[in-house]
Amino acid sequence: PPLDKEKQGELQALLCAVLQVIIQKLSNCDETRHVVLQVADQIMVLFLKIFACRSSTVHEEAMFSMRALAYATGSDFGKYMPEFYKYLEMGLQNFEEYQVCSITVGVVGDICRALDDKILPYC
Secondary structure, eight states: OOOOHHHHHHHHHHHHHHHHHHHHHHHTSTTTHHHHHHHHHHHHHHHHHHHHSOOHHHHHHHHHHHHHHHHHHGGGGGGGHHHHHHHHHHHHHOTTSHHHHHHHHHHHHHHHHHHGGGGGGGO
């Protein structure tokens, strides 16, 4: 039977958490970091689809994954900013969902560290 919206959201959140751990583990080792870099574009496409949905639980986990991806890709994360920026902005404005807003603040910091001065067009 098809999943109801709540179950689907829970599953997506769990999958985001798994991807976050995989990204972190692979990017922490020089021998495997290239694997993350090879699939980063495809990963980002999937996360952008997740952000397009309206589920705060899923957005929390997806934001954590963005932290890991920004760390793994470094300044190359800049190529994702034109599309991802609107979701950062929505997360920062989502003060009703404290957790999403708080996590997004942390993600902004991580992205600033990854992009250095390449973040300036978004300030």
